[in-house]
Amino acid sequence: GAGVSQSPSNKVTEKGKDVELRCDPISGHTALYWYRQSLGQGLEFLIYFQGNSAPDKSGLPSDRFSAERTGGSVSTLTIQRTQQEDSAVYLCASSLLGAGNTIYFGEGSWLTVV
Amino acid sequence: GESVGLHLPTLSVQEGDNSIINCAYSNSASDYFIWYKQESGKGPQFIIDIRSNMDKRQGQRVTVLLNKTVKHLSLQIAATQPGDSAVYFCAALTGGFKTIFGAGTRLFVKA
Numbered sequence: 001g002a003g004v005s006q007s008p009s010n011k012v013t014e015k016g017k018d019v020e021l022r023c024d025p026i027s028g029h030t031a032l033y034w035y036r037q038s039l040g041q042g043l044e045f046l047i048y049f050q051g052n053s054a055p056d057k058s059g060l061p062s063d064r065f066s067a068e069r070t071g072g073s074v075s076t077l078t079i080q081r082t083q084q085e086d087s088a089v090y091l092c093a094s095s096l097l098g099a100g101n102t103i104y105f106g107e108g109s110w111l112t113v114v
Numbered sequence: 115g116e117s118v119g120l121h122l123p124t125l126s127v128q129e130g131d132n133s134i135i136n137c138a139y140s141n142s143a144s145d146y147f148i149w150y151k152q153e154s155g156k157g158p159q160f161i162i163d164i165r166s167n168m169d170k171r172q173g174q175r176v177t178v179l180l181n182k183t184v185k186h187l188s189l190q191i192a193a194t195q196p197g198d199s200a201v202y203f204c205a206a207l208t209g210g211f212k213t214i215f216g217a218g219t220r221l222f223v224k225a
Contacts, residue, residue: 004157042203042215042218043158044215045213091157104160105150105158105159107155107156107157108157
């Protein structure tokens with residue numbers, strides 16, 4: 001596609017429920033990133049996928065968070081048993097080759113846990 | 115831990131003036147730096163980048179300066195316009211992909 005596409009754009013969920021956030025990267029981009037942005041804060045790295053390599057999950061805040069990337073394209077970020085502190089914007093980004101290349105962001109998925 | 119910070123959370127400038135947004139990073143091994151602009155409700159957009167083998171790079175109305183000695187970079191916006199109002203993030207990469215972002219500086223442009 002023309003840009004990084006994320007869905008849903010907004011999600012309100014009840015505490016304890018599971019949510020799935022989807023990211024469709026720019027066509028041909030081999031690297032995919034998930035970041036989290038809390039209100040008024042910077043961008044917190046969550047996870048990175050590059051081609052067929054094992055993903056770097058070092059930024060995932062707890063085992064309630066997981067992500068997968070099927071077929072080297074679309075990625076899903078799953079948050080289980082959501083907590084109020086999970087409320088944030090979840091930003092997906094992709095880049096052509098990974099290291100040292102410009103990262104292009106989607107518009108984000110705004111998650112509110114009530 | 116590794117961090118990238120910004121000196122000011124907000125910056126207010128008069129339309130037509132030049133803006134300077136500063137950023138400090140902690141890892142001396144960082145070798146690639148990017149400035150992003152984020153407008154309300156949108157994802158960050160690439161503005162300009164610079165590699166560690168350079169100390170200055172110019173774009174359209176924007177200039178990035180890198181001082182590796184003090185681990186500092188700045189973004190200069192010439193003739194600031196109302197459309198420049200946004201949050202600006204600096205980011206640093208170290209030998210790979212893991213991009214560390216600062217908290218952001220919100221730029222207000224007064225007409």
